[in-house]
Amino acid sequence: MTGSVGLSIRCGTKVYPGTVALKSADFDLHMGAVNVLVGENGAGKSTMMKIIAGVEQLTEGQLFIGDEEVVLRNTDDAANRGIGIVFQELNLFPNLTVAENIFIAREKTRRGIDVDQSAQRARTRELMRQLEQDIDPDALVGDLRVGQQQIVEIAKSLAQNARILILDEPTSALSAAEVDILFRVIADLKRDGVGIIYISHRLEELIQIGDYITVLRDGVVTGARSMEGVDVDWIVRNMIGESGKDFAKEIDHPFGDEVFRAEHISLGRSGGGLVVNDVSLSLQKGEILGIYGLMGAGRSEFLECVIGRHPDATGQVFVEGQPLREKNVAGRIKRGLALIPEDRKNDGLVQMLSIRENMTLSSLSQFTRGIHMSLAKEKNSVSDFVKRLAVKIASAEHAVSSLSGGNQQKVVISKALMTRPQVLLMDEPSRGIDIGAKAEVFRVMRKLAADGLGIIFVTSDLDEVMSLSDRILVMSNGRITGEFTRETATNGALIEASAVGHKPISQVKDLV
Amino acid sequence: MAEQFVAAPSKSNPDALLVLLKARTFIALFLVFVFFAFNAPNFMSTANMVIMSKHIAINAILAIGMTFVIVSGGIDLSVGSIVGLCGMVAGYLVLNGVDVGLGWSIQFNTLEICLLVILVGMAIGALNGFLITKLNVAPFIATLGTLYIARGAAMLSSDGRTFPNLNGNAEYGSDTFRWIGAGEVLGVPVSICLLISVGVLAAYIATRTPLGRHIYAVGGNERAAGLSGIKVNRTKYFVYIFSGFCAALVGLIISSQLVAAHPATGDTFELNAIAAAVLGGTSMSGGRGRIGGTIIGACVIGVLSDGLVMMGVSSFWQTVIKGLVIIAAVVIDQSQQKLQARVALQTQANLSK
Structure with missing residues (x-):
């Protein structure tokens, strides 16, 4: 199970304008093993992966491949050294076919001019067989389900014969059966001696598949060890830290009457199924309601339904007991709702x-x-x-x-x-802003609540949701899977509730 | 904290350059004007000024409507054809009135004719808006379609013939139709008065009404505009209807000036209007542009083409020169944007220190 160290970072520091994303972090990648990387959003996981994949360069510190110190200037550099990455956000061209996507910028050609379609198709078929997927090489990527697209992205890395493969939340969009297959592929790759870096928020899954684990918090490595004996508690403790950041409420104020109520909000997904599945909740004046959940749990979509961005959403919304019949954003704003969207830009x-x-x-x-x-x-x-x-x-x-x-x-x-507004809907209000600005935004939120505004905010940051909310709802797979007060909420309970519907597949463990 | 607003950026080279770049269309106008004043005979004569300003008015009115459309992130290729069709409608109404059968017809006076023609222009604009918002057709394609439809309809209205002698009939009160093209108000030609009115109206809308702000926001970021509660579709309807309105005015002016309506009138006018807007600093990707800039842009194009004609430069060379000027304008515009962004970033960076 153990392998030699194929890549390592020593005292790696990465500074962005206004924020330090990585603080003298050490990291070892073991070949022929699954190296798990875990941490909250903004802890520095993605930055570390971008450095390994050659997208970004270290501000300070060294990067070794084997025993040799290297600087990866760009992704080509990294790819030439056998490093492949499957990004969390898919980097595919929906207007091209599966085969074209897999060989993009590395087209198989006859004498460098004519694209050898049949060779590409044949290799794609081979890859799909390996991945046990029945995806036609000539299908347009845009027509595939998100899970299948993820498989294509993985196939793209496999096609480059990567020795080091980075998987950034590869299962976030996969169904249970597809996760099953992915884990089997990972087991195969391990046997071939490929070093895998695996990033995920699903802690159970990590324990199941990982051989080594590295935990990051605010750019610092807080724990690195072999997976033996690691449990969810240990991970959470290292992720969050003992103290927790101090966002505690200073002002205590009484709540007013109910100002907002949503009843049976549902929204269909374009590919079938429901993104938001029968969500109901109510909010009092002066209350801060936190909605916690993983990415893709339907939290943002729920807020969008409330503000009227999706005219085909079902269910009813009330402000101060009056139903809102307006189906457009302008009308809803007039009735006292306001949304702060997740994607600022x-x-x-x-x-x-x-x-x-x-x-x-x-x-x-x-x-x-x-x-x-x-x-x-x-x-x-x-x-x-x-x-x-x-x-x-x-x-x-x-x-x-x-x-x-x-x-x-x-x-x-x-x-x-x-x-x-009477009700403020905030979607990841602290996303992409530094600690200082975060604290100020939270101070503003508390002050607004004290002035009698009802606030619903969505976050994937445990600390934030625990310390800022008067009440916490957890969403998973479009549904509310837990409701907690300030007294009953614990990190473990929230994480557990956010994973409902993502139950790990038990039989896979035997294979890995 | 109010003093933050007046904190003037330090006077340095990029600032001076920025001022020069911002005024570039104006400088260009000044330069071509001076150039022709010395090189083209009779360029400075009053008669030439009047003729030239009438030419400019036609393009400028179209370009004002076009500016709103481009700022909103769209494009309107149909304006030239609307000019042609509206001219034909005006000509038909002056000559024939509307035949209701039973051997008699309704005749209209000048005001009624104008209103009807403007209604036709706005209706085609509304059709553009409908295609673009409700049927989700790309603006380029939708207005390309209406370009052909309106041109075809203009041809059909007379079987391709010209409606001649639009002198009107005093009995019906339409004899004043010629006044639009030939008349004057306080010594200023009517078409110039129309340009001034439309320009002032458009500039007012752009800077002092919520509607104007919405146009800029929709062009800058449609999603964010929608989520801010702006009625995106209503805004788009407005810009295309306004563009149709401007085109109808031009149709009236031209048919009255010529005392005749020809169905091919206004061919490629849309391209001149786009050129004027772009010269005036309107960004083709939407969100940026000024009415004043567009009018100056139209002046540059007008002075340039009339001046070259008077100098006896061949029309082929004129076309080449016009193209070069437009490309140069956009290249300079790009560098201005870069410089402006850099200056803003610098001031912001100094602030956070």
């Missing part, structure tokens, strides 16, 4: 417009009499919010794209608050 901001124009985008009617907009009033309101949320800007006329993540988030929050 694509859903939250118009990058081209100025900070001022972004802030007032949802609430222009407040500055308008008839059709005439008062720019002076608008400016006052903007500077008021800049002050209230302590947004650091040189001028409100600059493009919003020039701001840092944290300040951009504050602009998005200002935009939502300017509509004077």
